Amino acid sequence: MTTFRCAMGRRFAALLVGGLFCAGALAAAGHEHLNPEAASGRMARAAAYASHYMASTANPWATRAAADILARGGAAADAAIAAQMVLNLVEPQSSGIGGGAFIVAFDPRDGGVLTYDGRETAPAAARAGRFLRAGEPMDFHEAVNSGRSVGVPGVLRALWRLHQAQGRLPWAELFQPAIHLARAGFPVSPRLHALLAGDRDLPRQAAAARYFYGPDGRPWPVGHVLRNPALADTLARIAREGPDAFYEGPIARDIVAAVAAHPVPGDLSLEDLRDYRALERAPVCMPYRVYRLCGAPPPSSGPLAVLQILGILAHTPIARAAPESPQAAHWFAEAGRLAYADRDAYVADPAFVEVPVAGMLDPAYLAARAALIRPGRSMGRAEAGVPPAAPPRPGAGRGLEPPSTTQVSIIDAWGGAVSMTSSIEGAFGSKLLVRGFLLNNQLTDFSFLAQDARGRPIANRVEAGKRPRSSMAPMLALRDGRVALAIGSPGGSAIINYVAQTLVGVFDWGLGLQQAIDLPHVGSRNQATELEAGTPAEALAGPLRALGHEVRVGEFPSGLQGVQRLPDGRLLGAADPRREGLALGG
Template sequence: MHRFLRRMGGRLAALLIGGLFCAGVPAADHQHLNPEAASGRAAHQVAYADHYMASTANPWATRAAADVLARGGAAADAAVAAQMVLNLVEPQSSGIGGGAFIVAFDARDGRIRSYDGRETAPVGAQATRFMRDGQAMDFREAVNSGRSVGVPGVLRALWLLHQAEGRLPWADLFQPAIRLAREGFPVSPRLHALLAGDRDLPRQPAAARYFYDPQGRPWPVGHVLRNPALADTLDRIAREGPDAFYEGPIARDMVEAVAAHAVPGDLSLEDLRGYRAIQREPVCMPYRAYRLCGAPPPSAGPLAVLQILGILAHTPIAQAAPESPQAAHLFSEAGRLAFADRDAYVADPDFVQVPVAGMLDPAYLAARAALIRPDRSMGRAEAGDPPAGPARPGADRSHEPPSTTHVSIIDAWGGAVSMTSSVEGAFGSKIFVRGFLLNNQLTDFSFLAEDAQGRPIANRVEAGKRPRSSMAPMLVMRDGEPVLVIGSPGGSAIINYVAHTLVGVFDWGLDIQQAIDLPHVGSRNRATELEAGTPAEALAGPLRAMGHEIRVGDFPSGLQGILRLPDGRLQGGADPRREGLALGG
């Protein structure tokens, strides 16, 4: 049926879709859903749909995206609508003051495109930006400052996506967020908990006036929070396009707010006017019977995911039970090897040579896999020497706090969008302007310019450069069509979250929700990490016996995935660790 709809004109398709059912709820009745209640019901249940589906980290955003799809919108249109709503209801994670990586499949021309909306360092940035007396400054001091703010990129990236693949008018896609900002939305349990636990946000007067009551207490769960300032901002961008954000009064207010911070930054009007999102070729690799594609550097996420899977293809992980010590051992060892290469080689490709082809070379991955012992951990892995790669640079251990969001969408024509967006740490830099928060993404750069041996670090701060990321929006293709759309928030752990979910679906035969629900295990080339409060904790003893150093902790992923089944139906999953929802029709 989806092939038939894809061949139909947009108006007829919209009429057909409008009468379809959306995850058991008629499309016309989306507005009657209570998002918080829906989130609670659907968190652990796989969703099914026949024609289109959206999965986001918040039910309000999912509903907005599903409504756009029901009106005949493309996945690109639904992504714009979802991101604007997420800016409002999940401000701790993403928004127009941040950046994004997008991978999209356009069913009209069969092309996969990748859009780089990563923030850039201001033209005044120096390599010593986050250093004091020759040492890296404290991360908390760096992040809660004007120095951490990069030039936002998400709007420019969404504009490129919409210009290439959208079907509905740009302005229409902002209306759900504008309406919700004016009418208000109930504060969710997650937002309340993050507000209550943040020591720095209340110290920023503009943010405190919005997020806290007059006594300085976080708004309680269920409080109807209105944001007329954001509604006005979005209304202007809807009418005038992204230039309304990057030039004029909004741009001036951003620059002034960054300069007025107690630790000022150097964001300028020139930086904002000059920002450009970039369309790049996605990074792709075959795996089993599929072709996996994701955003290329400066994101290290998909490249590392592909390395992990390429290494695991030489191991018996497919025969291991999903929650067994053997599976955890093999997956963690592959992660060590991928993270060692990531830390050494990946940065902004406009500034350094990133040996992408060499890092995915089959012979190289086979050689890396041969380093894995079946019964003993290798401990800390060293970076390899990929074919045609540069001299091994200094390794970098950048900070990447786990506050980001992900959107997965498939439309009725078979088009797809996988988008991961972020303001970096929870509530970004804490600088609040015209109803939105500015990012702290520049703390994703290495705080040091060179390592202890004097080798330059690829991900060092440089003017105009984009900091390395671990965001991993990915599409899995088969026979020229997307069969899986996946991604997650979670800082550098995103790489393990996404890779583990892909192994769950394609090696262990799990449905998308079961794969998302798997207890998190993995290594970022440090300790082997096991998710607290899950069956993974029971693996600690057997893994220690194999030489693993163990760390048990919370791993708040936010995986959003959509899988196309062999019969053409769509299967959606949302991470129960957050408030997400998958919804389709």
């Protein structure tokens, strides 16, 4: 078991001095072009196997912290908290305490699945025209890099609720790996360096520039030991006092001040922070093959859309198609069009909009949607359907979702499991650094327009206190009362396709989890059919065009992290080769 334990204390310092990384070296940085998280290179990942517990996260430091907590008798809930605090430090472009999360957790004591909604909320002062100028949507880049984009962070309140329900180790103990690493420092990875080098807005924010860049204005080089004593102090206070230390008092005042001091100020208030509540929700679930799949419900559209895709594909011959064949890509893309059309039309914060979840997963409805797919011709753009008991059709609106998010998947020694997707939205969020952590830009996930061209109100429009729609899709697959798979991914709105394709790979094509994660990405978000650049998927372009598909080839930087229980009881952990993740167990 000690083979996989996190290096802490003197062992931890020795790793830093030696510049060593755990097994599964960091992915080589590629040229970042189509989006800030895209990496042109892949690094092969070998699946990890263990008998008792397994953790898979987006960064080796976070995985080691999670594995150490599990080795010391911690539950999956405890390990997820430790991992998230380390990710805040070593993967600051993606997630942290200044952002939000959706968590799906399995409690082995009663066999129940619960979800925790730590999605950010709009401030009480938010109004529909927040991202409009002269009645027109402002430039997305401009909207992101402003105080207006910052929502009330939710991840700490969600993790606190998770810990209260399922934690085994003391709350304060779970912060120690991140606190130690923040003080001792960690080597800048190739990926972090590449993202810093490619970001033109982060250096314009004074606090962020002082931390992420050297005196010459250049990003810290690969291997530079980056220390964050401000974050260490922040985490130490939260460890001692609980999440109230973040939502009230000096930390809260500094968050509000930073948002107000931006040249384009926001309206986040102390009352917004004080009044934030993470919500416990029943999961959205559906049977598929011999499994029961469960995920976070709205305001996340992710698991609902994944389940729609799978429910539609169950009426097609995709299981008999070769995984990387044109016909498999055709069926998968067409199912994606139908699911994304429903998502755009119906899904938003259920406190503000009636979301017809049961109708969208109704077997007869999914069979009718599947009947719209023609074997030999693409439908082009799909229209939203009318699920049973659907409310009057709202207007469809799209919010842009940059892919800077992270995934943690864990199964512990008791059979407990956590799948958590967390985010600060775009790369480095709003670029506002406060007390060592970055604030999110999640409010740009709202539709910038309040109504469509026909005057119908858009479900995902900005409203005070509302949670923006998300595509985050943390999911668990259960079989015979146990968790068989914990999975999720970053990737903006493409998360839905990433997770659905992986599940098809495992459950329909019989691939190993690592093989399924490694598959070249294909899919459609109800626009062009997308093929992953630099992979065998590019060869599908011609055959798909012959079927009437509009094809786009580009970077699709998923970051799938998964843990699977094998038939013999062992645990298999897998990490996406497109990022720097790692799976470890014991």
